Each structure stands twice: as structure tokens, then as C-alpha cells.
Amino acid sequence: MPSKPNAASRLVFLAFLLVISAAAANDDAAARRTMEQFAGFPASDDGEGPSSDFHVDSEGLQRQIDELASFSDSPAPSVTRVLYTDKDVQARRYIKGIMNQLGLVVREDAVGNIFGRWEGSEPGLGAVATGSHVDAIPFSGKFDGVVGVLGALEAISLLKRSAFLPKRSLEVIMFTSEEPTRFGISCLGSRLMAGIEELAQSLRKVVDNQNVSFLDAAESAGYKLNLEDLHSVFLKTDKYSAFIELHIEQGPILEKEGIPIGIVTAIAAPASLKVDFEGNGGHAGAVLMPARNDAGLAAAELALAVEKHVLESGSIDTVGTVDDEAAATTSDEGVGSINEMGLDID
Ligand SMILES: *[C@@H]1O[C@H](CO)[C@@H](O)[C@H](O)[C@H]1NC(C)=O
Numbered sequence: 001m002p003s004k005p006n007a008a009s010r011l012v013f014l015a016f017l018l019v020i021s022a023a024a025a026n027d028d029a030a031a032r033r034t035m036e037q038f039a040g041f042p043a044s045d046d047g048e049g050p051s052s053d054f055h056v057d058s059e060g061l062q063r064q065i066d067e068l069a070s071f072s073d074s075p076a077p078s079v080t081r082v083l084y085t086d087k088d089v090q091a092r093r094y095i096k097g098i099m100n101q102l103g104l105v106v107r108e109d110a111v112g113n114i115f116g117r118w119e120g121s122e123p124g125l126g127a128v129a130t131g132s133h134v135d136a137i138p139f140s141g142k143f144d145g146v147v148g149v150l151g152a153l154e155a156i157s158l159l160k161r162s163a164f165l166p167k168r169s170l171e172v173i174m175f176t177s178e179e180p181t182r183f184g185i186s187c188l189g190s191r192l193m194a195g196i197e198e199l200a201q202s203l204r205k206v207v208d209n210q211n212v213s214f215l216d217a218a219e220s221a222g223y224k225l226n227l228e229d230l231h232s233v234f235l236k237t238d239k240y241s242a243f244i245e246l247h248i249e250q251g252p253i254l255e256k257e258g259i260p261i262g263i264v265t266a267i268a269a270p271a272s273l274k275v276d277f278e279g280n281g282g283h284a285g286a287v288l289m290p291a292r293n294d295a296g297l298a299a300a301e302l303a304l305a306v307e308k309h310v311l312e313s314g315s316i317d318t319v320g321t322v323d324d325e326a327a328a329t330t331s332d333e334g335v336g337s338i339n340e341m342g343l344d345i346d
């Protein structure tokens with residue numbers, strides 16, 4: 001643990017401050033302990049901690065969150081903001097506007113990942129970055145992703161207000177298309193930054209459900225790019241020394257237990273399996289159970305086996321969908337001759 005806060009730990013610390021003010025500070029002491037442990041310096045006026053005028057403008061932040069939520073294709077309180085639509089473009093403009101107001105150097109790459117940079121006193125060092133996304137699946141909430149972008153901008157604003165001068169450059173990143181809504185590709189912008197060649201290849205031919213190609217959709221949002229430009233999104237090594245994302249909890253666990261913040265210690269690597277079961281048809285009244293070979297029952301057994309494994313191991317696999325093409329009938333075909341099941345394995 002460093003005895004003196006560096007840029008990274010301050011930024012982390014601010015992320016916590018923001019989470020805490022957003023969570024209405026229902027458990028100040030616990031939150032303070034958590035952030036002190038993580039940041040490595042005390043959250044008090046004495047010593048190395050931030051001074052008492054080190055205040056997050058939570059009202060201003062809330063106002064920005066509400067303003068951003070108004071760029072939506074569905075009525076409030078829901079938010080629908082799909083990649084490269086007009087609302088997405090408006091949200092992008094809004095984010096860039098705040099970055100400009102803060103005096104950050106704003107850059108966009110070929111697919112519209114947006115970077116707001118505050119040059120450090122040693123700009124050659126890898127930057128410390130933070131950020132998230134502002135695209136929103138249909139009828140989502142206004143905090144998803146947005147907290148990690150607007151919260152990061154407020155963190156930068158606060159550091160500027162407190163006359164902090166970073167050694168490493170600090171960057172806020174708004175990633176293009178974290179959600180798979182339009183092209184079925186999630187984390188599109190960040191994965192392209194990671195230099196995934198297969199992704200660059202598939203972006204050449206992918207279309208949305210209206211048969212609009214990725215390149216045409218990008219162009220309609222102001223990102224006119226050639227196929228070669230996709231490679232320019234790939235990051236060079238050592239550009240960043242650290243990255244942190246602040247994100248709302250997407251489930252009920254922390255909220256239910258009254259825990260103000262969770263720190264990610266592992267990242268799920270999701271994979272989906274589709275399992276087809278094939279049984280034999282047979283009259284429900286005449287082919288009796290000992291002689292039956294029902295696909296539906298085999299699928300049910302697998303689903304129960306997955307449940308048992310998950311409960312015993314604490315992993316987060318689920319059985320997502322079950323399609324029974326020959327659902328229970330009393331016809332000659334009998335019960336479930338074909339059955340398809342989707343498994344999400346993490
Ligand atoms: C989709 O667009 C392409 C290129 O414009 C065209 O060749 C193709 O026929 C279209 N497909 C459908 C299903 O409309």
C-alpha cells in the first residue's frame with residue numbers, strides 16, 4: 001500500500017466517493033473503511049487524505065445523469081439508446097461537451113470510442129483510465145454504464161477543483177457499444193481496442209436486423225471509416241498503466257445486504273452451449289414410461305444437474321431457454337420428441 005496517494009489511488013478513491021454519494025451514504029462508516037482499505041490512505045482531513053473541501057458535486061452529477069437519460073427512444077423512466085442511432089449520437093455529443101468544459105483533450109477513434117485526456121506532468125508514462133458505456137439496451141435504467149462515465153468526469157472535475165496535478169495522464173473513456181443490441185456483438189469498442197482481429201473481420205460483414213451494415217450505421221453517426229481504419233482502433237501496448245470501471249450492481253445482492261460497494265475480484269468469461277435432445281415419439285397412452293425415451297425428460301435431468309452443480313460449486317451457470325418443439329400433447333407423436341436447451345456457462 002502506498003503511503004502517499006498517487007493518481008491511480010486518488011481516482012479509485014474518488015470512484016468510491018461517488019458510489020457512496022450515489023448510494024445515499026446509508027452506511028458511512030463501512031463505506032469509509034472499504035475505501036480506505038482499497039485506496040491505502042485515510043479518508044480524513046489529517047495526513048494524506050483529501051481535504052474537507054474535497055466534495056463530490058452529487059447534485060450536479062445526478063442532474064447530468066437525468067439529462068443524459070432524456071436522450072432515449074423509450075419514455076422515462078426507461079432508457080433506450082442503441083448504437084449509432086440519433087439518441088446515441090446526442091448522448092455522445094453531451095459527453096464530449098462535458099469533456100470539453102473540463103478542459104480535457106477529446107479524441108474519438110474510428111468506431112467512436114471517446115477519450116477525454118488530462119495530460120499529466122509526465123505524459124510519456126502509461127495513463128490511468130476509467131470509463132464505461134452510455135449505450136442502453138431497450139427499456140434499461142438510467143444508471144447502467146452512465147455512472148461509470150459521468151462519475152469519472154465528476155472525479156476529474158473534483159481533482160481539477162482541488163488543484164491536483166496528475167503525474168500520469170488521466171483519461172475518461174466512453175466505449176462504443178458495450179451492449180450487443182444492434183449487431184449482436186457486446187463490448188464492441190473495447191474488444192476492438194484490445195486488438196481482436198476476428199472482430200475486425202466480422203465487422204466488415206455484420207448487418208443489423210434492418211440489413212444495415214456496421215460501416216453504414218457508423219457513417220450515419222458521423223464515423224465514416226474504411227475497412228483499414230478498424231485496425232487503427234487497436235491499442236498500442238503500454239498506453240495505459242491502469243484502468244478502473246465504476247458500474248452499478250446489476251443484481252440484488254449488495255443492495256439486499258446493505259453493502260455500499262463491491263470490488264470485482266474475478267471476471268466471468270461467458271460461454272453459451274446449445275444442446276439438442278432427440279427422443280422417440282410414442283403415443284402417450286400406449287407407450288408406457290418404462291419403454292419411453294422422452295427428450296423433454298432428458299433435458300429436465302440436465303437442467304437439474306446444472307442446478308445441483310451450481311448450488312454445490314457456487315458458480316453462476318444457468319439454463320437459459322428450453323424450446324420444446326413437440327410440447328406435451330396426447331397426439332400420436334407423444335411427449336417431446338425433440339428438445340433444445342440453451343446453457344450459459346461461466
Ligand atoms: C441486404 O443488403 C445487401 C446489400 O445491400 C443485399 O445484397 C441483400 O440482398 C440484402 N439482404 C436482405 C435480406 O434484404
Ligand SMILES: [Zn+2]
Pocket residue numbers: 133144145178247
Ligand atoms: Zn453496463
